[in-house]
Amino acid sequence: MDAGMRTSSKRVKFLVLWALLLLAKLVLAATLQPFGDEAFYAWEARHPAWVYSDLPGLTAWIAWLGAQVGGPGVFALRLPFVLLGAALPWLVVRITRRWFGAEAGWQAGLLALLMPLGGLMGLLALPDVPMLVAALLCLDAFASLMRRVTVWGLVQLALALAMGAFAHYRFALVVLAGAAGLACTPAGRALLRHPGLWLALAIGALAWAPVLAWNLSHAGAGLGFQFVDRHPWQPQWRGLWWPLVQGLLLTPLLAWLLGRSLLECWRRRRDSEPAWAFMLGLGLVAVPGYFVFGFFTDAERVTFHWPLAGWLALCCVAPPVLARWPSRARRLLHATAGLGLAAMLAYLALLASAQGRSSLAAGPAYADNFSGWSEVATAVRDDLRAMPDDTLLVADNFMLAAQLRLALGRDDVRVLPHPINQKHGREVQLATWGLLDDGAQDWAGRPVLLVLEDTARPLRQRLAGYRELCDRVGRLPVPRVLNVDHGRKRFLRFVLGEAVATGPAGGCRLPALAWLETPARGDTLAPGDEVRGWALASGSGITRVELRLGGEVVAGLEPDLPRPDVAAYWGLGPDDGDRFGFRFAMPAVPGVPAGRAWLALRLYTADGGVEDWPAQPVRWRPSGQSEAGAAQGGREADQR
Template sequence: MSSAGFEHWLDSVHRWRWPLLLAILALRIGFLAFNGLDLIGDESYYWDWSRRPDWCYYSKPPMVAWLIGASTWSFGDTAWAVRLPAVLLGTGFLYYLHATARAFYGTRAAALTLLLVLATPNNVLANFLMTIDPPLYCFWIAAVYYLRRAVFDGHQRAWLWAGCATALALLSKQAALLQPLALAVFLSASAARRRHFRGDFWRYLAPVVLAAVPILVWNDQHDWVMFGHSKSHFGNEGEFDAWRRLRDVRDFWFYQLLLLNPLMFVLTLATALRGLSGFRQWDDERRFLWLMGPAWLLLILALSFGQKVQGNWPMPFYFTGLILVAGAAPAPGRWLKAGLAVGLAMVLLTYALPAVLQALNLQNSKLDPTKRFKQWRVLAERIDTYRTESGSDRPVLVTVGHRFLASQLAFYLPDHPRVYRYEASGGVTSQYEVWPGPNERLGQPAFLVADIQAARFDKRWSDSLEGLTLLGEVADPAKPSTKYYVYRAEKLKAWPAPLTLHQEGHASP
């Protein structure tokens, strides 16, 4: 495509942005309705949270559970309803991203930023999987937009709107606390902007503090379990293993290349590094955008060399980096154009994949990359057969194993039963240990699904079960060599309470 043709394309993207956003929304809703892919473990886990609304949970603030709960209350407990908020939030994210880029660099940069984001595989995932990321992304960039209006355009009411957006981001994920910190650094670094500390900054901060209060109160009532979980993500346990560290670094950086599109990652990283070296020479607008994203991106990338870092941690920090990339690209070169073309082709292929697999009769074959997204429904059907044959009328349903075993069975068993989880370590490693056990149902029959045989149950758990009978074994559809063991107990005599709320993964008296 010629430069003139590319510029005309960008102009068309901006002029037709509303029909484009509506078309993308329709495409994504259609994909949700017809893809046939099961929920991943995190989605069913958050769905189980949504059945017990609260101000906070074991590892995260409540927003993801609230949104899923509102959607499933309206449309029923289906995978489509669980994921619908991700699509709606993703559309809001695209709107605010375009508006933010336009406010800083004009319509051309806004259109280019929109295309850059649409050409990233991460944008597909964030508009399909309903995890904590979609609300964080949407509210993070909304806050950046309103801060732009407040700081640079002088709109006083925008300070409050920005604070509300950051508060919603904080209710989505703890990482949102970095936003007011970035704003404070920006205002401190600009002599002309320090006057905002006399009132505007605190007006912005008030909704954030208000949102933090119920989270803090809940944690005070639950042994600060969310903070303990967050702390466990930092530092290294056990002896240093150089090869393991290199593997973690390799996997993390590969994840960034894969989710961002290699070209987008390189361009954003280069922009972040330029900001590190030229911060003093940059104008306030570029400083602001750099502090709202690329600065934290560099910190996370550096952290990855010292400890294991989750691949999604840096994602919200790329957004303002891409705005900087678009604003600094007066005439996109052929590599940028090629990167956009390849990225958009990857995105379209992803959406078309279920239909392509069906047309080629490759569904559930070894060549089907979506096969692992269908395992839990199959597993639940097999386990439900044992439940029906066991003859007990709604026995206590207990799992021994990963938290996803409990949450996926709760979602995919036909009656969406309440599932309890026994944690053999005695520690609190999930929300299931924070919630009360089935104490009101002691003395009733129990139906157990475990990833270990009864001979390996610890004494506390074995002593809690009377008349334990093996009903059968069920192979994991994703890993046939792995088995789940299905048991029936004539009586659940006791429910061993967690020994501690302080330590994750092991118990202390």
Template sequence: MQGEQRARTIFLLLWTLVTAVKLVVAARLPLFVDEAFYWQESQHLAAAYSDLPGLTAWLARLGVEIGGNHVLGLRLPFLAIGAWLPWLVSRIATRWFGAVAGWQAGSLTLLMPLSATLGMLAVPDVPMALAAVLCLDAGARLLRSVDAAAAVKLAAGLSIGALSHYRFIGVIVVGFIALLVLPQGRRMLRDPRVWVALAVGVVAWLPLLSWNADNHDAGLKFQVVERHPWAFEWSGLWFLVIQPMLVTPILCIAMWKVALAGTRSGGGARAQWRYFGLIGAVSTLSIFALGFFTDVERISFHWPLPGYLALLIAVPVVLNGWPRWLRRTGWWLAGTGLALAFGYYLMASMPMAREQLAGYKYYPRNFAGWQPLAGAVRDELTSMPPGTRVLAGNFKVGAELGFQLDDASIEVLPHPLNDKHGRSAQLGLWHLLHDGKRETPMLLVLAPSDQRYRDLLARYHAICEQVGPLPPPRVVSNDHGYQRFLLFKLPAERVDGPCVTPAMAWLDAPQSGATVGDTLDVHGWAFKDGVGIERVALFIDGKPVGDAAYGRAFDITAAWKISTDPQHPHVAFDATLDTRHLAPGRHWLGMTLHGKDGSVEQWQEQAFVVPAR
């Protein structure tokens, strides 16, 4: 009884603390771009969409109806599901392995980073995880004896999963494999009540099947074919490195012990042990194998979660058989992983912390800059004629601005990014893909940071073809320019003429993060198609330090064959700056590019280090 009380107290304390932290972070964290698009879908309610079934959008709509058009309101239903999940896992583990193991399984669900952070983002993985756990619970109960309550729970889990994501098909396949391996599972599948539950689950797929039938299977083709390379890539091996970090190493070992136990035979409660182990093992191994051929970037992160939840139910039994020091190490490592996961989201939610991450690999670009951008858009619209509409460069900008401006009908330019994320078909159904025609003034908003730099000039020229020459932009620069936006005031009537693009530039020196001496040598190039560059002004930490000498001959047309800057090849610049007055530490070199059309464009800054003298 003392052990049970202690395990229960630990669970309640952890649940309260984790839930409170998730609420605080969720209220501060800007919307991730996918969340913003789900919000946009929630403002165009439908049974299914191009990228997902309908449930995620329905939950998002419920959240904003309850909590208002605020990030916390949008995330409320997902936070509620995330808070409920550890209780479900605890209840399942208690039924089969005892109260102590049950509370411990719930606590581990609250500590494992992948499951602990579930619900902070309004994404389909949240209801899908709930569906997987409901099916797990129902399947374990049906293995013992078939009854109506367990069949109803199975039907509910299958329906929620079908309404959550295409990927739930994998959960269903893995469950069938596990049941077919177990004698109790084969016996269970002969009961008509189970087949009625399965039939209900099949019916839940009809809205998604209907959408695909009406739209040339666009969603199915994207999920199964277009988003994956379907060619062998050794990068799939990163799964073996990333996943133990995401679930913490000792907990990972314990889960694999459960998976191995699932291959052994036994009776009684052992059937449930094998069931959880088989579900987890088949799921995780399948995703590992698929990682060599599919979208490894996304699979390596969160796809294995349903399998991990199955293994987690029996993990306390394994841990309690280990030496005390190893158990404690496992719990502390899980707690450390949780703290690191929350720490990242906390940093992403704080503008000053995001600024410090600028220039590093883990800079949270998809969370950054949306509120300042919305402020700039509102400011520009006040100076434009009534009826001016916003035109976004891609679906990310359109959805994020839509949430900030409470406008779910912002038009979007055709963009490869829309296709890559499976959103073009849906935008087309909403009549939000801009065809290049306009009858009123428009404020075009571009996000150069979303484009690979080597493809950026071609993208600018493609935009010229769509909307005409681009006027001087207003630059909205965040976090030293690592998230930049360009705002263009387009007149009601399209102007024909040579393509004028935003400026392009590159710093050959200093290199990013370079340590400098008493002087800082600056070398680079800059051009602006259609008009050319007038001058390049330099800044250190936001303070002007003079102009670079612009116009040195440096032919870059081999790399930028389509460039039409009239000053080629005289597009290079040089400068030498005195750094003796700078304090030791990290500093930022900035540039402002002045075009001959009167444009003034702030460029992305470059970090350099002044050593202690």
């Protein structure tokens, strides 16, 4: 096959895959529930500003553009990001063509599309999309300028630098990577002596002025969040997982190819083609640099996408390396990367359907940030219809408030202080908008619908959260409980009348808490097995616990076993007592087939409340005792 036919074949494959991925992203953009941060960026778009507490303004401006073109809703929010993401592989093609010709350009574009994170970038309305576009535009400008300095090249560089500055604080690391690349090649060092480059850099630097001004006027809140507060800045051995995670996300053979491409940059750093030395400096900062960085930075939130700019840049020098591989190895790389991309699409398709999310609820693949939002919005909408028109809508955290604002189309959702507001750098922004609510003292006697995302706090922190809530809003009524996906997402809604009496938490009726100690999640359960746990409701008390399997009520009793350990753990007073324990002998349940089933509790409180506790999966064996049950029976026989 001659060079022209090979180029044509690769171009056709690129165009077909690009079009199919664009179609898939458009479908998913219309069906996936909004990611929590997306909803907040849509909220920021309703309050135009140069800078916000979490980010510079570009992401919100793009979200505003989507709303102007497509109206309210998540698809319109995402549409401009989808289109920006679709430009990324074309930029990879353009950069590679400059260095290695048309055939290599289409090959690099294919690699960028087959990379799961690269091919799907733009699906969500996130700041990484414009930041990556800005990074590749800078790389393309440098690739041009190192050959010949032109006015257009300098203008492109200046605009790309400004775009990156308005996209994310993390773009500063992209600038550092570019500077390292220029320092590594004679063509780059010669470019640094050109006054036109410094003019472009100065224009790019000016774009950081609003960011610095905002931070100066807000005690460095944005810089503090991005570079200080969210990072422990102490060694964390979890950073050792970084290569494995990146290998899985890129797919192993593609990760190997890009790693070999970085080594090729080292080997050919003195080559006459400046791309190799330039990409050596850039790649060392943008990929291994993040590996070192990962030992000291945020381990609680998602950071696996941070090196993506470096991986996409390395795609531009990968084709000459890939060309030396045997044809079978090249086909295997494309096949495995394609399978990884298909697996990511299949996972997102599962998340886009209610049945898919429910099927994932039993395991670690459940994505709670894509789940529960439409269900709680529907419930809140129904609640508000039955309440006065002047009802205040108050959410307990920024993410829930942003989701309700997006779904209900109202900008007056208030937010209570919550740990995740500060954890995600949104507390200052809410206060700036005047939407950070202090509780009943801010409600001026108006009726209130208070919505809590119960699962936003770990179980060990919930009772303290309830007590803090009671201090802010007064005595709580019986909550309306919404369990989504068997309770993996759980919401509590409180309808508060006009007269809200504040007081100490000790005099408050708090939502119920419970725990199933036996069986554990995923254990086998059969008739005759013991089901044991505890349930409490501080301020009211539990009068009855119902055991449910597969939605069927199978038993009920009053919890009356002493559990002083539970009372001590939760810091309960004498008024609550310590009789929280319960023990069931599992009965036969003919209507529930063998296999995975959901075991749950329904809690009845002394003040008439009924609260469903989240369910947990078990392996139901209706034909006889499980191994655990048999062992328990044997122990009881020995004791007798």
